[in-house]
Amino acid sequence: MNIQTLIDDEVNRIGKEIVSLRRVIHEHPEIGLEVFHTAHVIVQSLHDSGIPCKDKVGGAGVVVHIEGKEPGPCILLRADMDGLPLTEETGLGYASKVKGKMHACGHDLHAAALTGVAKILWSLRGQLKGSFKLVFQPGEETLDGAEAMIEDGLLVNPVPQAALGFHNWPSLATGSTAYHPIVSFAGSQAFSLTLTGLSGHAAHPHSAIDTITAAANFIMQLQTIVSREIAPVKPAVISVGRIEGGTAENIIAEKVFLSGTMRAIDPEVLLKLRQTIERLLHGLETSMRVRYKISYSKQVPSLLNDKAVLEKVLYSARSMLGNDKVVEMDEGSMGTEDFAYISSKIPSVYLRIGSKSPDSDVRMVHRPDFAPNEAFLDVAMRLISRLAIDFTGEN
Template sequence: MLTKEIQKLSEDFYEEIVSLRHCIHENPEIGFQEFQTAQLIIDTLEKYGIEYQSGIAKTGVVGVIKGKNPGKTVLLRADMDALILQEETYLSYASKVNNRMHACGHDGHTAGLLGTAIILNSLKEYFDGTVKLMFQPAEETEGGALPMIEEGVLENPKVDAAFACHLWGNTPEGKVEICHGPMMAACDCFELKIKGIGGHGAMPHLTVDPISIAAYIITMLQSVVSRRMDPLEPVVLSIGSINGGDGNNIIPDSVKITGTVRTLNEKVHQQIPKEMENIIKGVCDTYGANYDFYYQREFPVLINDSAMTDLAGKAFSKILGEENVKELEKPYMGGEDFAYLAQRVPSSFAYIGISKDMDHPILHHNPKFKFDDKNLKILSQGLAQIAVDFLKK
């Protein structure tokens, strides 16, 4: 229902949406600093007479479109932050800000959702209920979804379901991938400081060497994955940095190690830090060292609701045809804070393909990341169709 109208409106407003995307891309802003991006969103919503609330979780914006009659409420979300990265695409609309770049598609997510807003605002006489348009800060860093939830984005009116899309470099252009159940991993980080006793490199017996202890701990931590976890449960434990010492003949007092952990099972998610600390404590006790271990739980597992994923798949099939919508073969171990929304209301997240050559997929978080503007149409049309179908159901 309304598919042809959605597609026509998307074509009618396409050039404006592309212009918005280019403007956002030229002026990238990192987490909780998206003031210019938020203002552009506000200006666009005001232009089309769409009600909104700004300043949510500092820079977040929520637009509200009310249908002909009261009914259910559906939330559509886009993230709007950029990365700390120097762009090397040489596009005509490349970043104008040094060491800042939209290298993950959030410029497209934001512009695409604005396209959805314009479409649905034009069709609001044809559906009942309410559409909330959630423009979220800081997905790439500490996450803006949870702060927006805590400031009431799911209330007044109460949200019944939520949907989002990601322009995805591992999916072919013109295709959409959906996923029933776990889709993206819980994403945690940790910092470990090993505290020994420094001294002369020629007299290691008088020291407690934190470097040799660190090396042993790093090796042993891999046994958490290989020997303490069910081999059928996906787990990633990666060391990202190790720092300690300043000279070739000086044993330092301390070494700092940082890393990340990714899991898809909540039981495993809870078990991992306990297993890690058991190893850390055992090694440090053995060699007479002390330690500080800081484990930070970041985003939970993104788990799609089965019924909402069915709805999203059927909606995208109306836009692209059933042959171009498929089930994701396996989850990704990247993190996504849309997971907080999925914990609270029935939700679904989908990947919209942007890769023209699957032998060389587009790399996210890469200085050469770029995609064709035409993919914005699929995002705008797909989210609009999802909203209409949910509210009509």
């Protein structure tokens, strides 16, 4: 019996269990690093199958290490577990029971699917080579979960030779997978800026220093950085996502707070974006008479696919799904994924796996009406198991 038949039999055996697990996780979303209930549910499911694991890695992270019968390389498989601060509007029977929190990015799908993969690999371990390190990670949306787990020893004992990350993709047909040959996600850095002026009566602006006008001027200047400071062949984005200032319509605001993000593939471009922002702010101090204070988050690196690992992954994916179901993307994403902290240390590949729903027109994550196709679970369990087993040397 070939390996794909064995995987398929296991998926058929546990399929309903994994759907139920996903729905339990979906009903109780948690945010950031504080995903302890989600981790507990996953650990309990693993223990029910007799699978040992280590919890509380980097906080709420869970790690499973499964060894095959024969020696071989180790591959790391990672799924995220955290939700988002949104109130769900799907109307599903298993919708979030936590007001203001929702699995609007499908991390519940990822965590349930990887739990299924753990059960499959555990069941077949007597016929496998190498070893498998399965990682259930908190804090992807906050971009601090992977790093926390790495600092807690994730990438040692054993050291993986490769890593595989994945994400459901609601614009991609269920049953398909997609990749970019080089770039999966851009690097990024967030900034927080406070402008301070002098408050006064709106009827006498000449006696005040208007931070709202200064903020508006600065935001418009930001939009010239990419078009006039960065080479057109170098992708870059600057976005201001939040602005707060003022207390009343007839008072010149003394302070304005802004926050946003810078994104680029090339780390040198990110550095230039930051340097240019600082230059513009120095000019703003002179031209608009405001004072500024700016701080930056830690820079997240770009997520790049390793060519050699990608070749192996694509060969296996095409063998399983068919050439027409393995899609090369025209471009990577300017979004950010903290799996990049892993991929910057270990040869890695990141895949999109189709979750397009026939019952929904929603083709984007991070929406209150996000309702992906649960058939994703079946496909993801089969695909991730097959890719991992092939990599470690079964086929």
